[in-house]
Every structure is written in structure tokens, then in C-alpha cells.
Amino acid sequence: MSTAVDDDLWSAIGDPIRRTMIDLLLTGGPGTATSLSERLPVTRQAVSKHLAVLDRVGLVHAAPAGRERHYQVDEAQLARAAAQMSAVGATWDARLRRIKRIAEAIDRNRTDNKGE
Amino acid sequence: MSTAVDDDLWSAIGDPIRRTMIDLLLTGGPGTATSLSERLPVTRQAVSKHLAVLDRVGLVHAAPAGRERHYQVDEAQLARAAAQMSAVGATWDARLRRIKRIAEAIDRNRTDNKGE
DNA sequence: GCGAAGTGCAACCAAAGGTTGCGCCTCGCG
DNA sequence: CGCGAGGCGCAACCTTTGGTTGCACTTCGC
Numbered sequence: 001m002s003t004a005v006d007d008d009l010w011s012a013i014g015d016p017i018r019r020t021m022i023d024l025l026l027t028g029g030p031g032t033a034t035s036l037s038e039r040l041p042v043t044r045q046a047v048s049k050h051l052a053v054l055d056r057v058g059l060v061h062a063a064p065a066g067r068e069r070h071y072q073v074d075e076a077q078l079a080r081a082a083a084q085m086s087a088v089g090a091t092w093d094a095r096l097r098r099i100k101r102i103a104e105a106i107d108r109n110r111t112d113n114k115g116e
Numbered sequence: 117m118s119t120a121v122d123d124d125l126w127s128a129i130g131d132p133i134r135r136t137m138i139d140l141l142l143t144g145g146p147g148t149a150t151s152l153s154e155r156l157p158v159t160r161q162a163v164s165k166h167l168a169v170l171d172r173v174g175l176v177h178a179a180p181a182g183r184e185r186h187y188q189v190d191e192a193q194l195a196r197a198a199a200q201m202s203a204v205g206a207t208w209d210a211r212l213r214r215i216k217r218i219a220e221a222i223d224r225n226r227t228d229n230k231g232e
Numbered sequence: 233g234c235g236a237a238g239t240g241c242a243a244c245c246a247a248a249g250g251t252t253g254c255g256c257c258t259c260g261c262g
Numbered sequence: 263c264g265c266g267a268g269g270c271g272c273a274a275c276c277t278t279t280g281g282t283t284g285c286a287c288t289t290c291g292c
Binding site: 049068 | 281
């Protein structure tokens with residue numbers, strides 16, 4: 001239901017740090033582990049590990065340049081992830097609405113039989 | 117950016133098991149830790165811990181009934197969570213679109229100066 | 233050529249998810 | 263009314279994961 005095979009993608013973007021990293025890469029363009037760590041509350045190593053995770057699920061892609069490693073967001077994968085989030089959100093929203101309708105129907109029924 | 121104070125809410129629904137639990141509670145109505153564990157690949161204790169987490173952030177709410185504890189989804193909180201997910205998804209989507217436009221503009225420029 | 237900058241790898245720590253075992257309530261039936 | 267069974271919570275323990283520190287290796291630039 002909802003998320004099945006793409007669970008890796010979900011758990012990858014589940015981490016707040018990783019979401020922030022993606023935000024930074026999207027707004028500031030490609031960056032290295034060091035440059036990202038300067039804007040995050042964690043060390044370079046931690047950032048590097050997160051980048052490895054994101055790379056493994058294909059959300060970012062590394063471009064070695066001399067002694068540096070420039071990471072960039074994979075737009076297609078991120079679009080998929082964004083779509084998934086929206087989908088889950090929409091699913092829950094729809095179910096909530098359905099439940100609400102049912103609850104209202106029951107309430108109406110009870111009101112009808114109240115006098116008996 | 118994007119998610120700040122409501123980070124607890126995010127991380128609460130970040131866990132796949134917890135999302136599934138919410139799905140089960142939404143589709144099957146209120147349930148206990150035991151009833152949920154029967155439909156999940158984890159033990160009752162694990163489910164109980166997850167329910168505690170969800171309860172702490174207000175996504176579910178417990179109703180003691182004799183020796184049982186019925187858990188139910190808090191619709192308002194879940195709606196907030198769903199909205200947040202949609203928001204992040206939309207934000208990323210917008211940024212991707214913007215980047216794409218810029219990239220296309222640059223590409224157009226390069227094509228213009230190709231002959232020089 | 234050599235120091236400085238950027239990475240990766242390994243060891244170590246702490247927190248979170250998961251399991252098992254136990255004891256306490258509560259229900260229901262003889 | 264007593265007592266077994268079902269449902270829960272608590273506690274101890276294990277494993278995975280995010281985080282840090284320390285070190286060795288490459289690459290740039292003077």
C-alpha cells in the first residue's frame with residue numbers, strides 16, 4: 001500500500017539532514033561534502049555518509065573534479081520522490097475526507113432516531 | 117527552510133512501519149497494539165513503541181477500554197502532516213522547474229554563439 | 233618539492249528500532 | 263467467587279544507523 005518498492009527512496013528523504021542537503025544543492029547549485037558541511041550542523045564525514053546514501057538511491061550524482069567531488073541533484077529521481085510524497089499526502093487526505101463523510105452520515109442517523 | 121519546528125512530525129511519519137500503521141488505522145478503524153501487530157512484520161512490543169512515538173507527536177490518540185487500549189488517528193494532525201508532505205513535494209517541484217528553465221535558457225544562449 | 237586543502241577509511245559512541253522475558257491488570261467462565 | 267487466559271507495560275539486551283575523531287592518501291598551487 002502506498003509505498004512499496006520505493007521504500008529506499010522514502011527513507012532516504014526521511015532524514016531531515018538529507019532533505020536540507022537536497023535543498024542546499026537545489027538552491028546553491030552543485031557542491032562538495034566540505035562546502036555543504038559548512039552550512040550544516042554536522043561534520044564533513046557525516047555529510048559524506050549522507051551523500052553516499054543519496055547517491056546509492058540515485059537522488060544525487062557525484063562528479064569528480066581534481067581533488068574535489070561535486071555532487072548534484074538528479075532531477076528525475078527527485079521529481080519521483082516529490083511525486084511520491086504528494087501521493088501519500090493526497091491518499092491520506094482522501095481517506096480523511098471519506099471518514100469524515102461517514103462520520104457525518106452516522107451522526108445524521110443518530111440525530112434522526114434521537115426521539116425514540 | 118521547508119520543515120523547521122514540525123520536524124518531529126516529519127520524522128514520526130518517516131518510518132515506513134509507522135506510515136503503514138497509520139494506513140491500517142485509517143482503513144480498519146481504531147485498533148490495539150496486538151491487533152496491529154498481527155498485520156505487521158514486527159512484534160507487539162515494537163508496535164507499542166511506535167504507537168507511543170505517534171502518540172507523543174499527537175498523530176494518534178489512545179482510548180483505554182478495559183484491558184485494551186484502542187488507538188485512533190488524530191485527523192487534524194494527520195491532515196497537517198499530509199499538507200506538509202505535499203508542501204515539500206511542491207517546493208522541490210517548483211525548484212526543479214525553475215532550474216530547468218534556466219538550463220534551457222543557457223542552452224539557447226550557447227546555441228546562438230555556436231558559430232563563433 | 234612541499235605545505236595546504238579535500239577525501240576516504242577505520243575505530244569508536246550514542247541513539248533508535250527490535251526482540252525476549254516477566255509481572256500486572258482485566259475479562260469471562262465454571 | 264476463583265482462576266485461567268488475553269492484553270499491556272516495563273526492563274534487559276542486541277543490532278543498525280547517524281555522528282564524531284583520527285589518520286593516511288591525493289591533488290593543487292606557490
